[in-house]
Amino acid sequence: MRTRAVExxxxxxxxxxxxIYRHFVEVCRAPSVIEIASRFGITSKEVEEVLGxxxxxxxxxxxxxxxxxxxxxxxxxxxxxxFVVRSGNRQWWGNCIxxxxxxxxxxxxxxxxxxxxxxxxxxxxxxxxxxxxxDVQGVVHIAVPAADWWCDIGFT
Amino acid sequence: MSLFxxxxxxxxxxxxRQRAAGAIFDVATLWRLAxxxxxxxxxxxxxxxxxxxxxxxxxxxxxxxxxxxxxxS
Numbered sequence: 001m002r003t004r005a006v007e008x009x010x011x012x013x014x015x016x017x018x019x020i021y022r023h024f025v026e027v028c029r030a031p032s033v034i035e036i037a038s039r040f041g042i043t044s045k046e047v048e049e050v051l052g053x054x055x056x057x058x059x060x061x062x063x064x065x066x067x068x069x070x071x072x073x074x075x076x077x078x079x080x081x082x083f084v085v086r087s088g089n090r091q092w093w094g095n096c097i098x099x100x101x102x103x104x105x106x107x108x109x110x111x112x113x114x115x116x117x118x119x120x121x122x123x124x125x126x127x128x129x130x131x132x133x134x135d136v137q138g139v140v141h142i143a144v145p146a147a148d149w150w151c152d153i154g155f156t
Numbered sequence: 157m158s159l160f161x162x163x164x165x166x167x168x169x170x171x172x173r174q175r176a177a178g179a180i181f182d183v184a185t186l187w188r189l190a191x192x193x194x195x196x197x198x199x200x201x202x203x204x205x206x207x208x209x210x211x212x213x214x215x216x217x218x219x220x221x222x223x224x225x226x227x228x229s
Binding site for chain 2: 021102128139140143147
């Protein structure tokens with residue numbers, strides 16, 4: 001006799017986390033608490049509780065300090081940064097050059113990450129096509145050792 | 157993590173801020189890292205990878221040594 005696999009429904013937290021990512025992908029920005037509440041048919045307070053758990057317990061996203069607004073759902077940034085990702089007519093912000101490239105990799109898209117050298121201010125761009133680097137400028141610098149990345153996720 | 161025009165620009169930027177340079181490496185290495193680090197983020201039941209799993213990714217793309225250890229111990 002074979003045992004039938006039982007599909008366990010995914011938790012609200014998991015569904016909400018994924019929807020936030022899909023919103024970033026499709027709408028190119030983070031959803032607001034109100035938008036999330038409307039989508040899931042729950043109250044803003046309940047959304048804020050989920051967002052708090054996703055940040056503190058699941059380490060799944062970063063909220064703007066002192067708020068329940070999304071700052072980062074890595075590799076996406078909800079706020080403007082110096083790492084602009086463009087693919088076709090869509091545009092996102094990455095949290096750093098790593099995250100900028102990761103957005104194109106995650107979505108399997110051709111595109112360009114544009115930034116500027118922090119020292120010379122020279123505009124720099126990295127282009128990806130067919131999941132391959134096509135046009136590369138510059139060198140990468142990470143200032144903070146890996147063990148300290150999460151001490152201040154806004155600066156690495 | 158930023159993109160600089162050259163290694164010289166990295167060192168000048170660090171000197172102006174009186175801080176030691178971190179790690180400098182090429183964009184091709186970063187692309188290999190970026191391609192796998194977040195590749196599970198669109199999975200419904202995503203869970204953050206363990207430190208060991210993340211360390212293995214860094215090692216696999218050639219980012220190894222004390223600077224790249226995810227734990228200080």
